[in-house]
Each structure stands twice: as C-alpha cells, then as structure tokens.
Amino acid sequence: MDKKFLPVTREEMLERGWDQVDFVYVCGDAYVDHSSFGAAIITRVLEAHGYRIGMIAQPDWKDEKSIQVFGMPRLGFMVSAGNMDSMVNHYTVSKKRRSSDAYTPGGVAGKRPDYATVVYCNLIRRVYKQVPIIIGGIEASLRRLAHYDYWSNSLKHSILVDSQANILIYGMGELAVVEVAEALESGIAVEDITYVEGTAYRTKNLDAVYDAQMLPSYEELCRDKKVYAESFYTQYCNTDHFTAKCLVEKYNDHLYVVQNPPARPLTQMELDDVYALPYMRAYHPSYEAAGGVPALQEIKFSLTSNRGCFGGCSFCALTFHQGRILQTRSHESILAEAKEMIKEPDFKGYIHDVGGPTGNFRHTSCGKQLTHGVCTNKQCLFPKPCKNLIVDHSDYLALLRKLRALPGVKKVFIRSGIRFDYVMEDKDDSFIRELCKYHISGQLRVAPEHVADRVLHYMGKPENAVYESFVKRYQRVNKMTGKKQFLVPYLMSSHPGSGLSEAVELAEYLRDLGYMPEQVQDFYPTPSTLSTCMYYTGLDPRTMEKVYVPVNPHEKAMQRALMQYRNPRNYDLVKEALLKAGREDLIGFGPECLIHPRKEKWMQEKWDNRHRKNTKKR
Template structure:
C-alpha cells in the first residue's frame, strides 16, 4: 500500500515490511516525519504484495534523493519463524494478524527488487534487521553463519542504530550533489572491494567472516568486539573482511539529547495506522494509548539487542514535553509510559566520552551511572495527575532503586492489576550468562512487593518474564525454576518463551560455543513449565479476572 505524506514528486521513498503506523513507537514513522520536517516530500510503500512479484515497487516513481528500506520493527526471520523453524501463524504487524503475506529476508528482497527497477538510485537500509545483520552473524533459520547483508545484496549503506540525524545528513548531502561525503558520516556501514584492504591498515580489524564459519567459537569475542566498538563516542572506524568484499563501519552516531528527543516527539504524528486496518492490527492496539518516556537501555542483557538498536545511554524526554503530548492527544487514559526499562527514566552517565562497558548494570552498577529515583517518581506523579488513569506496562528493574516508585505504583493502582518484571531465570549460573542480577535480588523485590501490596490492600500480581532453554539449561534446572516460581509467586507464569539465537547477541555467541540444546530437550523443558499449573494460582487468577469484569462466579 502506498502512503503519500504529500502529493509532490517524492524526494524519498521508504519501504517497510509492516503495516504503516504513524506513531513514534515505529521507527519508519519517526524517519518519515523527521525528513518531512526538513522539507522533503516523503512517500511510504508499506508491505508491497509478494504475490505479484512486488509489482507495486515497479510502479513507484524514482525518488529525487533515495530509497530507504526497513523490514519493520522486528527481524523478519524472527517475526516469521519460531526457534524450531516452524512458521508462526500470526503477525502482530499485519492487518488481520495473518503471517501468510510475511516473507523471510524482507530487507534484502526489497533492496534487490528496488535495484533491479531503479538501477542508479541510492539505497539506504535501516532498522533492527539491518543493524543486527550489518556484520557476519548467525542465522538460526539456515543454522549457518552468514556474511553482512551488504556482501550479496544491492544497497549502498546501512544506517545502524537510531538514525534520525544520520538520515537528515544523507538527504542533505545527496541534494547538494555530495554523495561521496556520505561515507564519512557517523552511524553508517558500507562495503568496499577487497582491493582496498591495504588502505585500511590503520583501522581496527574484526575477525574475518570465513574464519568465523570454520571456527564458530570465535563468534563470542567477535560479538563482544562489535558491542565494544559500537558504544557511544567511540571515534574509530572498524572493518571486517568477507569472501567478496570488505565491510566498514564508521563511528556510531551520538545519542539524542533530551532536547532532540523532545523535537522528535513534537513532530506531527497522527498516532494512527495508515490506512485504517480492515481488521485488527495488534501492534497498534498495544501502543494505541501509550506515551514514550525514553529510549536506550544500559542493562546489556546477553540475549537482548536494544543497546545496539537504541543505544546504551538513556535518552529521556523532558516531563513538560511528555505532558504536552498527553494534552495534544487528549489522552484520558494511558496504558504505558513506554521505555525499555521503566525505572531507568532520567538515568544519565557522568562521563561524556567513550566507555567500552557493554552494560552499565552488570556485573555491578557502574559508578558513573547516575540514577535518581526521584526523577522517575516525579514523572509518575505529574502524568498520573494529568490523566484519569495511568498504567505502567514496561518492566521494572530490581537491581536499581525501585522502592519509592513501586510504593507509588501500588498505592495509586497504576499497575493495571499486573506489574511486569523480568528475572528471566532462577539459576545463578544461567543468570550470569544472561548478564542478569542474581536471584536473591529478585527474591528481595518480591518480598518488598508483597509487603507493599498488603499495606495498601491491592489486588495486584507480579508477572515475571522467563526464558527457557537458555544455554546451559537442563531438565533439572528447569524443574528447580518451576519450584522457585511457585514458592515465590504461587504460580508459573504464561510469559515463558524459548531462547531464540537472534543475530548479533552475546547469548547467540554462547549458544554456538556451548553445548546446544536439542529441539526435543527444549520441548521437555517447556512442557515441564507449562504442565499442571498450581491450583491456588488458577483460583487467584480466576478470582482476579472475575473481579475485574464485574461478573459473579458460579459456585460449585
């Protein structure tokens, strides 16, 4: 489907594998509105139909400046297949929720189609999939280490991480006929012929792709290098040699300032899907009444790639800007003050130079990280007084100050009946590999939660997120996990997912280095966690659900 932000001949055409939602939770919308605000004419081609060989792309006019391509909010392979390579039945980012029209390798399929139809157009790849597959990476669908997307596919550059400032610079340089200067910009990755290797001797060199293929155990130090050299304020270029080309990464773009975050969120979003879905668009319903408070995460969990996509440093909006958005949208109820970690809002780093730590919180909270719990508390109080009802759906971290905020959340009933938290496991060996805090910290959190809930006489429950079958997991460890969850919470949550070795995460490198867990073992662990759920919990959950609905339960 084609969406025109204005009717002029397009300067930029953006392609996405998702239904277009004009909301800042969707990266494609942010890029579109940023470019539009710079005076460029922007068109969006969303989910072109694969059934007629993407004819919709052939019918597009050639843009004055460039094509920008993203597969969407999630890596297209992860979105389409489970860890067991079974095709998913549903797709939250498609109208109606069917996965039938979703294709694997969306990014490269679109790029090659654009190149075949518009041979001399400049093509920019961006988003989650481009960021995580810009260097050699493990692909769980093919079960092979694959080279950079740029090795075999038709694109000029990848914009990695958050790309608002970089995309503005690319548009400006192409408009001024200074295309060659694009390759000096921060936040981009590009390829060179093998013959140029002698000119790169001064740069930091990553392990060759072919070497990784023959020795997968090298993926761990290689992936750690990518994280190390992608941290804010790193000033050098790095490169990796492939079979046919060399992939060069420029230093990362600087994180957005609070003022820049306010600018982005003041752009004229409609906060609606375009066009209006014929059925339900689950991804939109999830964020319909949400307000973003910040981006970035300093947690550095080994299975998570948020820091590669949004940055390690917390980039917070001002409270005034958040309140202005609430007023502009006439919101009476907010389902979430959205951020990767709710209570990291307002956190900042004392340093303003390069730091190679991939986590600000693990193994211990960094001395340079400034977390003032009162800043988050002030945000909660201001927003709560501005609306009739506020809920917090983003997760709360329990290895940083949380007691004041949690007390306020429970006292004022702004958890929506459920408070999300992510212990992920209970085994300290696994938690260490996950780069998560030890289980005792979660036990202390649960104890405080229960006392506070009792003090205010609230019917609120903890909803923990758990990852099963993580590297080094065993049946006995999973059994202990189940016992600990029942002991602490009285139930085993539904929010359990199998570990998926996604591209360019430390956990995926561990998965390749350590003994692999078979599909059969994975199934046994999952079945163990799901079987015979605690009766007391079912009774509590049923009681809670009926109380929320206002219906009366039938007595047996």
C-alpha cells in the first residue's frame, strides 16, 4: 500500500471510505509528517494501532467551523500547541513579538494563538460540550501542574484547569496515548481513565487516588514563593518512572489535579518501531505554494539516535519532558532511515546530525537505572561525575562509522551538541579524534554557558576548569590530525546567580578569546525548569538558599551588551555596567580594556587640560 498523508479535509476522509474519524488531532504547527515532529509520531502510532485520525493543523481559533472539518470524532479530540510552547514560539526573551514562525508555511507569524492549547480546547468545548479532550505536546507537558508563566509574570493553574481538557499526556506519550485510546474504545468513560502512567487529570474528589503525595494547594503556592519552590522541587524529584509517586495539587474543595507517575522508558525495539512507521518525511503538499515549512529544512536530513538526557542542566526542561533515562535506537533502525534519506532527490550527501538532546549519549549513565531508576538526590555529571558513571563512546563511534560508509554519504555531522565534560571523562582519544577528523567542518559548537563558577553552579554545569581542559585537548587532537578547527562556545547572560561582576568576567573571557558572539543567548524563563523556579522565587529549590536574580530589564540589557562590548551601539550600556561593577579599569586604551573613552570626551579633556595650562602661563 502506498504511503499517504493523514486526511486534512472531509473529502479526503470520505475518499478513504470513512464516514467518521476516531480522533481529530488539532495542532498549532503546520502538518509535517516527519518523525522529528511530535504530532506525526503520535498520529502514526495511533494509526498503527488501527485508529482513524483526521488532522487539523493551525485552525482559525476565531472560527468555530475550523475545528468542525471532520465533524464529531468517535472517540475524542487530541490537542497540541506544536513542537514548541506557543509563547516561546511567539515572543523573544524581551517579550517582543517574533517576526517569523518556522513551523508555519512560508515562515509566516501569527497563525496560532498565544497559549494555543488552552485556546484550541476552549474552542472545541464551545462546539462539542461533552467530547473527550486529550492534550499533549511540550506546552501541555511542561504546564501540567501550577507553574510560573514568564509572559504574564504570574503563577498559572495547571493547564488542565484553564483548557477544560479531560486528560493530559506528558512526556513523549507513545505508550500513554495508546492506553488512553484503548480505554475509550472499550467504553470506559473519560473521567474514569485515571490509572494511565504518564498522564494527569482533573477530578472532583480523591476517592480513587491511592498512595499519593499531596502538594501545596494553588492558593498556598500563590501566597508564598518559598512554598512554590518546595513544591517544584518535589515535582522535580518525581520525574522517574521507577521512583516517582502520584502527585496531587488542590485548587478548591471540588477540584484537584492528579499527576500519575511517568510512563516507563521505551525498549529499543519499541523505539525502533516508532521510527519505522510510514512517515512521508515531508510537509503537506498544500503548503508548497507558500514555500513549504522552514522547520523541516533544519531536520530533514538529520537522524535521531536517542532520547532522554542525564546531563541535568538547570535551564533545560528535558528532565520534566523526556526524563533522565537514555533510550536509544538500534544501529539497524538508524541505518534503515539513512538509506531512505539517501534516496530523496534533494539529498546532497550530507547527514546534518546524528543525535538527540545530547549527541554523544548512547546508553544509560549507570547499570542500575533500568531496574531502580535514576537517583533522586544527585545528578550523574554535576557537580562532579558520579563514580558509577559509565563512560563509553564505542557504540556511538561504531554507528558513525557505519553511516560514513554508506554509499552516497559524503559527510556525517554532529550538530545536536556534545557534553564536553562527558568527553573529558573518556581517557581514550578515539571519539574526539574521529569527531575532529570526520564530523565537524571548521568549527565545533559547545555549550560551556558561562565562565564564572558561581553561575555555573546554579546552571548545573561543570566548573570552568573542565571546559578549559577540554579546549586544550581539542586543540591537541586537532593538531595531531592536521586540522585547523575552532571552538564556538554558547554562552548565556542573565542566568540566576549572574550579577554584573560575573557578566564582566564573561566579557573579559571573550576579550581574551578574541571572539564576539553574533547573537547573544539571554536566559529565557520557560515553564518547569529549575532555573525558572530560581528566577521566580529567588531561591535555589535544591537547597532553598537565596540566589541573586537579574530581573530588571535594564540590568539584563547591560549583561547582554557586555557580551558584545565591541558593538558601538552597546557603548553606553557597557560603560554603565563597568562603572556600576566598579571596573573603571576596563575603560581606557590598554590591551585589557573593553572600551575606550568616548573620542569626543577624550578630545574635550585634552582641550580642557591645554586650556588650563595656557591660562596658568598667562
């Protein structure tokens, strides 16, 4: 049977001989049937289990008819904001509207609403009063309990409360979505589907809830930021399938949100099956006239080899979404996808990436995780690598060698990033040698994020000395291989813990490096990260100690400007920052100075001095 897109119109549904779909999937992204898009994975998984799916991509949220394309679905609606939180998609960190949207045909902005999941669900609920609504995707996943919302600068309810959805699927969702679908198919009322791992739900009472941990109520969270920090850390410690408890958050005497423990990690065979589904690997042809969907071009010739991350960066939401246990595809699965990729007419011989959240993770961090789970009270790599950490790049190297050997492949890049601290724990040079020789082109992007150890501590990153050791090793290996290649560091300003003195330290590092980043990464407080909790509460939830947080927009602008101190447009901000930090020594003409005095002021002072001397002579 020929592969085809899921129906997007009623006519296409009828052409398949269907008079009704089982589920309507409503998505804030354009319809791209590629395994890098969550909507594609979930709909293809459901299809593989025999369900009929209709796709409504980017409906007009002001028009009730836009979600009536297929009529009333037999089992329910599924809703996702898309591959990104809709607010991150819409706004920069300075809360300015973005001018484009890579997940929309032609890159046009404004094709989805703010808080898209809530808006779509309320639109559906106005038309279909009793239909089951299941929400998922990154936006729902990271807003499943009460959370700080940066854009409104407020503590918001669980998205289940505002959306009126029945069930929320968090995490990657393949196991949970099938179990929910099968429960609905068997005739179980949606309000009785309370037992599925990897889900959260609303309930009027706790009669069916057992062995749960009560979190502070929403009212208590709003009243005391310290209580919120404590509640958040409880959630943070309950993200592992093997150790997590059921969590309950109270909203009033007749409304509770219950979060079941996470779904188990997929086995390698199950993950292979997900990626073997009949994806079209393309955007819907109806978008061709608009120029296609830009986001596809970034990942079309990339390969996902893993999911999950035990890196534990404080500003990353992966702990809440994918979890810390690594799940990997087999070599056979990845090679099969690569061979299909090579057949595509616009493939030029370059595989753009082989990785996932972290490219060089290909197995769990220690041997006990698949039976006992990850440790709740410590990280695998921070502040120092755990003594039980398994450091082994051999499987990843074997995979990369097989991909390089495929006919039609010129080069295989690694662009999803590597953990340099993990590399430094590997005493064998084999991986870094082959990385430099075969898998980068002129420069390697890595993410030290900062140079001040105080800031790195709050980021959950290794001390700067680890990065400096990696730089020396990278340079040594490049020299051995006869390559002249560079490191491009990702650095972040205004993270909790970073004051002006730490920002100046970062600027001095860039001065010594002789490098000025073209774009500056300012800390973005996105939902459900440790760093966002610090930003909102001024507390480190791991220790409950106070942490300095740059929240004033002007100070944040100064920290950003210091990272681009050579830009003349940043002169006034850089000067103000240096003066406030007590670092006037960095204003002058010496080699260590960041900026010169203003020319006109220098000339004025010179003229004033000469004038005073002439006056004395007279």
